[in-house]
Amino acid sequence: MDTLLNRRTIRSYTSQTVAPELLNELLAATIRSSTTGNMQLYSIVVTREEATRKALAPAHFNQPVSLNAPLLVTFCADFNRFNLWCEQRQAVPGYANFQSFMTAALDATIAAQTFCIAAEAKGLGICYLGTTTYNPDKIIEVLNLPRFVVPITTIALGYPAQIPEACERLPLEAVVHYEAYQPYTPESIDRLYAEKEAYAPNVQFTRENNKETLAQVFTDIRYPQANNEHFSHVLLEVLKGQGFLNSETL
Numbered sequence: 285m286d287t288l289l290n291r292r293t294i295r296s297y298t299s300q301t302v303a304p305e306l307l308n309e310l311l312a313a314t315i316r317s318s319t320t321g322n323m324q325l326y327s328i329v330v331t332r333e334e335a336t337r338k339a340l341a342p343a344h345f346n347q348p349v350s351l352n353a354p355l356l357v358t359f360c361a362d363f364n365r366f367n368l369w370c371e372q373r374q375a376v377p378g379y380a381n382f383q384s385f386m387t388a389a390l391d392a393t394i395a396a397q398t399f400c401i402a403a404e405a406k407g408l409g410i411c412y413l414g415t416t417t418y419n420p421d422k423i424i425e426v427l428n429l430p431r432f433v434v435p436i437t438t439i440a441l442g443y444p445a446q447i448p449e450a451c452e453r454l455p456l457e458a459v460v461h462y463e464a465y466q467p468y469t470p471e472s473i474d475r476l477y478a479e480k481e482a483y484a485p486n487v488q489f490t491r492e493n494n495k496e497t498l499a500q501v502f503t504d505i506r507y508p509q510a511n512n513e514h515f516s517h518v519l520l521e522v523l524k525g526q527g528f529l530n531s532e533t534l
């Protein structure tokens with residue numbers, strides 16, 4: 285509980301490498317994660333070589349964390365291996381559809397989070413790279429991912445160079461609903477977001493971006509509609525190219 289309650293994302297790392305034995309231990313814990321039908325519909329690509337990390341960095345918009353971390357670990361939704369097994373065993377796979385992608389994406393995400401918790405419990409620092417689903421086509425190319433394999437998320441991993449302040453969170457009552465979803469009201473939205481809006485780094489962030497509200501920083505700068513639509517298009521094309529979407533199953 286201490287590890288979970290005190291965790292924070294780490295974006296700068298020392299030059300200390302992660303011992304292969306420790307990495308193996310983390311990976312062995314990772315594959316104990318819950319997985320749909322015990323099918324393990326994911327693959328984990330560990331990038332240790334500097335040259336490959338540099339090749340991956342543009343897909344992560346060269347975020348300093350993607351260049352600075354000694355290890356990048358890409359978690360992929362993977363029906364390729366399972367399909368091959370089925371075909372080799374006189375079984376006809378029926379996984380060229382969006383539901384199967386979602387299933388494998390969930391398996392990959394759950395495995396990634398187990399890996400993160402294990403790493404943090406061992407004193408390592410992690411940072412998720414959401415850029416993985418913005419530029420999956422580039423990652424597919426660098427990592428040589430075959431059809432039915434789609435990168436879902438990447439974990440930057442290393443020993444923390446600095447431990448930043450913990451970020452704020454919404455209060456528990458903002459995100460938990462008992463029995464059924466409780467509708468929000470204008471007053472409850474004001475109340476639930478008050479602390480986040482008053483949090484000094486967020487006030488500064490809003491001012492630096494010349495915005496009137498923190499919400500505008502998200503809608504206009506960090507996650508604007510045009511970007512979301514562009515990256516949706518990229519991802520949908522990748523799902524088609526990797527075999528999960530086709531006109532018959534759409």
Ligand SMILES: Cc1cc2nc3c(=O)[nH]c(=O)nc-3n(C[C@H](O)[C@H](O)[C@H](O)COP(=O)(O)O)c2cc1C
Nearest residue numbers: 291292293295347349411412413414415437450451
């Ligand atoms: C799916 C996902 C994608 C993320 N992508 C990035 C990213 O590309 N770059 C980054 O610096 N942090 C990224 N993060 C980390 C979040 O910014 C971070 O978890 C959040 O701001 C809360 O901070 P904390 O983890 O320190 O509490 C991502 C987190 C998640 C869950």
